[in-house]
Amino acid sequence: MKTPIVVKIGGSTLGSHDTTIEDLVALQKEGKTLVVIHGGGDVITQWLSRQGIPTRFEKGLRVTDDETLKVVVAVLCGLVNKELVAAIQSLGGRAIGLSGVDGGLIEARMKDEKLGYVGEVVKINPEPIEAILRGGYIPVIAPLGFGVKGEKGEKLNVNADTAAGEIAAALGAERLIFLTDVPGILNSAGKSPPHLSADEASSLIGSGVISGGMIPKVEACLRALSTVPITQIVDGRESHALLKVMEGKGSGTTIVLAGRRE
Numbered sequence: 362m363k364t365p366i367v368v369k370i371g372g373s374t375l376g377s378h379d380t381t382i383e384d385l386v387a388l389q390k391e392g393k394t395l396v397v398i399h400g401g402g403d404v405i406t407q408w409l410s411r412q413g414i415p416t417r418f419e420k421g422l423r424v425t426d427d428e429t430l431k432v433v434v435a436v437l438c439g440l441v442n443k444e445l446v447a448a449i450q451s452l453g454g455r456a457i458g459l460s461g462v463d464g465g466l467i468e469a470r471m472k473d474e475k476l477g478y479v480g481e482v483v484k485i486n487p488e489p490i491e492a493i494l495r496g497g498y499i500p501v502i503a504p505l506g507f508g509v510k511g512e513k514g515e516k517l518n519v520n521a522d523t524a525a526g527e528i529a530a531a532l533g534a535e536r537l538i539f540l541t542d543v544p545g546i547l548n549s550a551g552k553s554p555p556h557l558s559a560d561e562a563s564s565l566i567g568s569g570v571i572s573g574g575m576i577p578k579v580e581a582c583l584r585a586l587s588t589v590p591i592t593q594i595v596d597g598r599e600s601h602a603l604l605k606v607m608e609g610k611g612s613g614t615t616i617v618l619a620g621r622r623e
C-alpha cells in the first residue's frame with residue numbers, strides 16, 4: 362500500500378463552498394492514498410447553543426461535561442462526518458466515515474479533570490485505517506477518542522489537529538496537510554514564509570506569534586516530523602488549494618526538519 366497523505370480539514374473551511382471535496386476525489390482518482398481528519402468546532406458550538414448548553418473554553422479546549430459530550434458525539438460523528446462522506450461519494454469518490462472510537466483507532470485518556478471529557482491521545486491503532494485504505498476508500502475520521510481501560514468515560518473529545526498529527530506519525534504518512542483559513546503561518550511581520558524549520562516554528566510558538574488554533578496545528582506538524590517528511594499549513598479557502606499544494610504550486614507554509622527543503 363502506498364504511504365498515505367493525511368489531510369486535516371478545518372472547521373473554518375468546512376461547509377463553505379470550497380473545492381476541497383473535488384480535490385480529494387480528483388486525487389483519489391489519480392491513485393493517491395488519502396486519509397481525512399475533520400474538526401467541527403463551529404457546528405458543535407451552534408448545536409450546543411440550540412440545546413441551551415453553554416460553551417466554555419479553557420486554553421483553547423472545550424470544557425466537556427456529560428451533556429456537551431453527547432452533542433459533540435452527535436454532531437462530530439453524525440452531522441459533520443456524514444456530510445463530508447456524502448459529499449465525497451456524491452462526486453464519485455469512495456469514502457467511509459469513522460471516529461477514533463471505531464476499531465479503537467484513537468486511544469485516549471482524560472487530560473485534566475477540570476476539562477471533563479477531553480482526551481489526550483495515548484496511542485493510535487492504525488489497523489482500522491489500513492483496512493479501509495485496502496478497500497479503496499478514503500477514511501474520513503471524526504476525532505473522538507476511545508478511553509483506555511480503567512479511565513472514566515469511554516468516549517473523549519480529542520483535538521482534531523492533535524489527532525491528525527498523531528495519525529500521520531503512526532502511519533508514517535508521505536505528508537500532513539492542514540487546510541485552514543489563513544494564508545499560512547504568519548510571522549511577526551504578518552507574512553507567511555513558504556518554509557520554516559522546526560526550530561523556527563517552535564520559537565514562533567514560544568514568542569506568542571503563533572497563538573490560539575494555530576498552536577495545535579504547528580505542534581502536530583512538529584510531532585509528525587518524526588516520521589513524516591513534509592508537513593504543511595495551507596489556505597483551504599483558496600480555489601483548488603489541495604491540488605495545487607500536491608503539484609508543488611501551492612502557497613502556505615511548509616515546516617521541515619533543519620536542512621531539508623522540499
Ligand code: ADP
Nearest residue numbers: 371372373541543545546547570571572574575
Ligand atoms: P481550524 O478550523 O482550521 O482549526 P482555527 O481557527 O482553529 O482553524 O486555527 C486557525 C487560526 O489560527 C487562524 O484563523 C488565526 O486566527 C490563528 N492564528 C494564531 N496565530 C497564527 C499565526 N501565527 N499564523 C496564522 N494563524 C494564526
Ligand code: MG
Nearest residue numbers: 371372400574
Ligand atoms: Mg481549530
